[in-house]
Amino acid sequence: MLQQFHKIKRSLPLALAAAGLTLAAVSTASAADFKWPKYFNVIAPTVGTANHSLDVAWTSEFGADTGVRVRVLPTPNGYARTSWLNSRQGRLSLYQPSDYFAQMDGIEGYASRTSGPTDTRVMFVNLVTPWGYMVRGDSDIKTVADIKAGTRVAFYGGSTFISGGAQALIALAGLKEEDIDKIEVGSYPANTAIVVEGRADVTFTSPISGTSYKAEAAPNKTRWLEISESNKNFAAYRAIQGGYLPTKTVSGVASALGLVMDHAFQTQHVLADEDPDFVYELTKWLDENHDKFKDKYVHAKMMSIANLVDYLEKGMLEPLHEGTIRYLKEKGNWNDKFQSRQDKLVAIAQKRVAVFQDALAAAEEKNANKDDELYRKIYTVPDNENWQEFWKQYKLDHGVTMSMAAEVAAIK
Secondary structure (H helix, E strand, C coil): CHHHHHHHHHHHHHHHHHCCCCHHHHHHHHHHHCCCCCEEEEEECCCCCHHHHHHHHHHHHHHHHHCCEEEEEECCCHHHHHHHHHCCCCCEEEECHHHHHHHHHCCHHHCCCCCCCCCEEEEEEEEEEEEEEEEECCCCCCCHHHCCCCCEEEEECCCHHHHHHHHHHHHHCCCCHHHCEEEEECCHHHHHHHHHCCCCCEEEECCCCHHHHHHHCCCCCEEEECCCCCCCCHHHHHHHCCCCEEEECCCCCHHHCCCEEEEEEEEEEEECCCCHHHHHHHHHHHHHCHHHHCCCCCCHHHCCHHHHHHHHHHHCCCCECHHHHHHHHHHCCCCHHHHHHHHHHHHHHHHHHHHHHHHHHHHHHHHHCCCCCCCCCCCCCCCCHHHHHHHHHHHHHCCCCCCHHHHHHCCC
16 A cells, blocks of 8 residues: 555646646646644664764754754664564665665665565665774774784674775785684774774774774874775775775874765665655755754754765765655756766666565565475574575575675776
């Protein structure tokens, strides 16, 4: 019924146009009829992160302006941000391309019913976030070349892009995971604190995070390692660390400024079937009211329509929601090139979602079949080895032979 409703809703403008009404008139009528919901939730990373602080800043102003009650829900890890959005505990959730790629690959914590491949879309840009390698200010490690066998590297398994960042560093240094001393931590704040405390030598984190400002203020301060595309191991690094753009760092702690680090366009995602009018109106509010919250948090200036357009121009890596596209068209910020890339991204995403759903059904059938060797042995949860192996092979057998990062990179 919900799908039928959305189909009818999408076809309405064409029907009205055929009746002699303009799309502009429809948009005006839609805007006049639109009513904000009484409340909604925004799913955010843990307290202390830049994106959590940003969400608190803009939602406070939004609530004061519209009367809508908005609750920011901090999550314990990256997988939960996806799971909570998919289960509709919130209407917006923070993503970055590497999160999205891992989800659409259905790897690690994303290999579950609620966190696996799902058709989600970008609504707005939150931050253009630098990510890099932090050591303590008094460390002997001054460049990536100083990462040697036995170096203590922090590993946080609560998010694939954080653990992937650590793995990418090892590749950039020309090492293997067994060469380093892997120091595992249980939270994003601990991922930084462990270096400040001297229990790890290097960590992958962001210089705009609150945890990094705290580390910078510690007696030993911090230092950041620059990355270089001329490094002979850069291809191996990029194969792990997809969805980033290397550029000079202009935001964050003083010790990171001016250094070349990978940057990610971090975005608010909504489900593809989210109400287009809600997405359109919220996108419009964020753009037209940026002055109200841009000084409420040190990095809120980055949450702008200009950065969203910059993301499109540099080559968007995730599809956009139709409500956002409608607003961009009104602003004159949408073109045929963007639409062509959008169509290709949507096709890739929807194929992966369909394959994943079919795999879940096929796995459950095996698990319930007394004559199957996997009877009562395959459960569609991330830590079930039978499911992981089944899902990996199912993808290959059904035409998903590349990683999401590689497939997006291949778009012409």
